[in-house]
Amino acid sequence: MATERVASWAVNLTYSSLPPEVVQAAVQSFYNWVGCAIGGATHPATTTALDALSPFFGKSTSTLLGNKATRQADASHAALLNGIASHVHDYDDTHLATIIHPTGPVASALLAQSEAVGGVKGDEFLTALVAGIEAECKLGLGVWPDHYDVGWHITSTVGSIGAAVAVGKLLRLQTTPMQHAISIAATQVTGLRDMFGSDTKSFHVGRAAQNGLLAAVLASKGYTGSLQAIEAKRGWSNVVSTVNTVDKQLSTLGSVWEIAANAFKPYPCGIVVHPVIDGSIQLHREIAPAGKNVKDIKSVVARVHPLVLELTGKKTPQDGLQAKFSVYHGGAIGLVLGKAGPAQYTDEVVLNSEIISIRDKITAIADEKLGADETEITVVFADGSELKKHIVHAVGSVQVPMTTAQLEEKFLDQASLVLGTEGAQTASKLAWGIQTSRAVETLVKDI
Structure with a gap:
């Protein structure tokens, strides 16, 4: 069954089982996401949300990337605000087969919870990141293109599930609790395409991150949902789409890596x-x-x-x-x-x-x-x-990928507008170091 299959695969995924190209793609995806989140930190959509929601903040545990004044928030609001910031310029990564922007929902939730938990190593973080991205992209492929064509914003509708899987992996959930986390995330379907061109498009990504984090944390404390949330007659895949090839897509979990086909944008737009x-x-x-x-x-x-x-x-x-x-x-x-x-x-x-x-x-x-x-x-x-x-193929496509130098130029171009030249260079160096980090909260405290 689909829900159990995703949960079991994610629970058993290990860092040592990740091919080198998958690890490299995960590092690049995280690096690109950090640059986008910093670049969007001062956008009105981000600052307005921060101003509106700051009275509701809980204990400060998690970094608001690129924010010099309000350095931290509670994990839930950090996931939301970093998610908004990372997507507001439409500069984030893209899984071209589905037009999902996969890292935003997953990394925003994962980083926030990693800081709240403390002591999360880089390899643990990357393994959870891959688990979340693979889950959301496989599910996205399973309902593509009908789901998107009818008007759902697929990045956020699958993003909450990806975020739940990633945070659940971080919290070491076993298969049944992970199924519940997926279920709680799946029922929080977020994102309508009619919002494109407004502040709410980036809210979709932040909310998906926040919803996924909430789902995993609830499940870790015994909160339950349907164990067949993805595949049931009135479950996620059959409610949000008339096309459903989820089982077929999930059959390639761990053999065909969607993150390896992740592309990075040279331009901040659709x-x-x-x-x-x-x-x-x-x-x-x-x-x-x-x-x-x-x-x-x-x-x-x-x-x-x-x-x-x-x-x-x-x-x-x-x-x-x-x-x-x-x-x-x-x-x-x-x-x-x-x-x-x-x-x-x-x-x-x-x-x-x-x-x-x-x-x-x-x-x-x-x-x-x-x-x-x-x-x-x-x-x-x-x-x-x-x-x-x-x-024939634009820069940033799978056929003409951005080079490391181009990714760094993109990062610095965005981040320097927020952090200044020296601050952007420091942030770039730190973000590249995720793989060997001994504690993620130490890595990001100066970004």
Whole structure:
């Protein structure tokens, strides 16, 4: 049965059984998550939530990454707030087969509880992280794509289960209590796609982390739920989707590692926009050598996978959050500015007249023959001349992964805006050290 299978597998998973590439992927996933959480710590969505919820904080045990004023909160609120911060820029990792952002819910819960417990070693932490990510991604594959298409935000709907499995692993739950933890998490289904472009999208990730942590802690004290929460007729998989291949997906637990296919974003926006940004940045570099000017652009046509328009078809975004779901803004900043980092997704840039002018000249056309990470862009200038770019696989895809140097550049680019250059460099070094850490709470106390 699915619930028991996930629980038993996670309970029996050992660090020594993890292939080297899985450990490496886990370290990279944690490192990338830390950078994103620091980068999002000062975003209004994070600070507003902190301001609203701080009166309800309990005993301070767990770090709020990147927060200089309020260094700690209780584990539950730390999981929520770090989860919000890690996702608010849409810069976190992506399991491309399901568009799940797997590390946010799991690491946010796991780090908070690790600090509350104390003395958790790096190898223990990484094993629990892998257990949680594998559980959420396998379950996500089991209900994909129907679950997502109908309107659920799959990152959070499976994220609470992944977080529960990870924290349950940390708390050394045995199989039956782990089943209860999964059950308690599964009943807390969180996340509607209609929230994309608002503060609540990042809340989904934080809430999933918080829900999963709560589920595991309750189960550790004997709280119960259905032992068939995933597979029952009125259980999670059959309620949230009309498509259910969960058993098939779970059959590859421990042999096909989903975390090994985890991808990292070079741009802080919906991942389906990345091919257009990648191509637009490359075209930006070719415009001047070709004797042209951005102001001479008459029109731009981008042929894209149909999912691009479904997810990121906002033609006239009004702020930075909405722009993350605008293929038109992504193309405009690539062509005009030649880069697409957090600084290019501020409200000020979104409302800049030059960006708006180019954005209005972009037409996106759905083409089912193109891959999800592919695009064909044609820029037409006032004199009738053209520049074209075909991106077969965007940077950040499985085929063109970000390098370690690019991951570090991304980390420092985000973190320096919050911690300053020296603080960002320190945080980067500490985050890379998770694998050999003797106590996770010591690792993160200076981040």
